[in-house]
Amino acid sequence: MRRPRATPRGRKRKAAAEAAKREEVGGSSSGGSKSPEELPKESKASTRGKRVKAPAAVKLKTEPEFFPDKRNLEDLWQAAFPVGTEWENMDKLREINWNFSNLERAFEEGGQLHGKKVYLFGCTEAQLLVVKGEQKVVLIPIVVAVVSSIPPSDKIGIKSVQRETEDIIPMKAMKMAWVPYIPLENRQSQVDRLNTQIFTLACSQRNLLLKHLKIERIKQYDYCLPYFQPLKADEDEDDTVVNIMFPLEPPVVSDFDWELDDLEEFTDELIKEEALPNDQKDAFKVCERT
Structure with missing residues (x-):
């Protein structure tokens, strides 16, 4: 008894089933392993993560320090x-x-x-x-x-x-x-x-x-x-103070400054202190000028 021939429609169904089976087998074998080019890309993408910006540092306001000025003769x-x-x-x-x-x-x-x-x-x-x-x-x-x-x-x-x-x-x-x-x-x-x-x-x-x-x-x-010992100033140094000795008994001894003292007031002061007799005033003034 002859087997019936497959119709064109049956052939197409059989070919489609075999092709689907081959794709399923190929997909399972290739889906478990990936090419070397794909592995680094995936690992980099997984480890890189998302970047997060650090918060800006808060600037604290500090008051300026003021130092007192040094005095001119401080040291x-x-x-x-x-x-x-x-x-x-x-x-x-x-x-x-x-x-x-x-x-x-x-x-x-x-x-x-x-x-x-x-x-x-x-x-x-x-x-x-x-x-x-x-x-x-x-x-x-x-x-x-x-x-x-x-x-x-x-x-x-x-x-x-x-x-x-x-x-x-x-x-x-x-x-x-x-x-x-x-x-x-x-x-x-x-x-x-x-x-x-x-x-x-x-x-x-x-x-x-x-x-x-x-x-x-x-x-x-x-x-x-x-x-410390007594030292003499230079002889050429100008000195306006002179030592006076007026010949009386006892003598009148005093220092007179030609720049600071007034002769009339100086003589009157000596008379007031009874160091110089009043009748010797003119003679004393002449002695002073010489």
């Missing part, structure tokens, strides 16, 4: 070397912000030292004070002002209770000298162009080099004191 007391102070105590003087505004005002117009040539040196005095609730020995700096037209001395005296004698040596031997003090507002100017009237005692001995000195040499600084 004058520090420029005056504290003679007779132990080297190990030098740094202790700066532990406290000492205020020497009274010294600064003395150099201002109307002050006691204004317009005068002044030589300054320092020293210290130990005082038992209460600091932060505790008793403590504090070295108080002291500044000594000497009004003089010439340097008061170029010598240093070395004396202590342990020493039998006092040694008088030149300041240079102790690396000390009178140096001009330059106010803060004139620090940028050349020293030789400044007509300074303030001089301070300075010491060029460096603290770091003390370890190379002998103990006796170091102790000399502990016992230093300025040595």
Whole structure:
């Protein structure tokens, strides 16, 4: 018995079923694996993630700090070397912000030292004070002002209770000298162009080099004191003050300033004090003029 032939419609259905089956098998085999070109793209896309912008930093408004201007002579007391102070105590003087505004005002117009040539040196005095609730020995700096037209001395005296004698040596031997003090507002100017009237005692001995000195040499600084001696001013310096001696019994001895004193008032004052007889007034005035 013959098998019936497949009709064209049946052939098409069979071919379509086989094609669908092949596509299903091919899709399952290719769907589980991907090409190397596709793998990096997918991994990069999965790990990159979404970018998030960081919040902007908040700017806090800070109030400006104001520092007081330095006074013109603020460091004058520090420029005056504290003679007779132990080297190990030098740094202790700066532990406290000492205020020497009274010294600064003395150099201002109307002050006691204004317009005068002044030589300054320092020293210290130990005082038992209460600091932060505790008793403590504090070295108080002291500044000594000497009004003089010439340097008061170029010598240093070395004396202590342990020493039998006092040694008088030149300041240079102790690396000390009178140096001009330059106010803060004139620090940028050349020293030789400044007509300074303030001089301070300075010491060029460096603290770091003390370890190379002998103990006796170091102790000399502990016992230093300025040595003052009467010095004569230059002979060519103009001086308007004269010494007067009028021949009487007893003689009239006085100083007269040709610039500041009035002869008539000066004579009347002597008569008032009964130092000069009234009948000698004219003779005294003639003596004054000669």
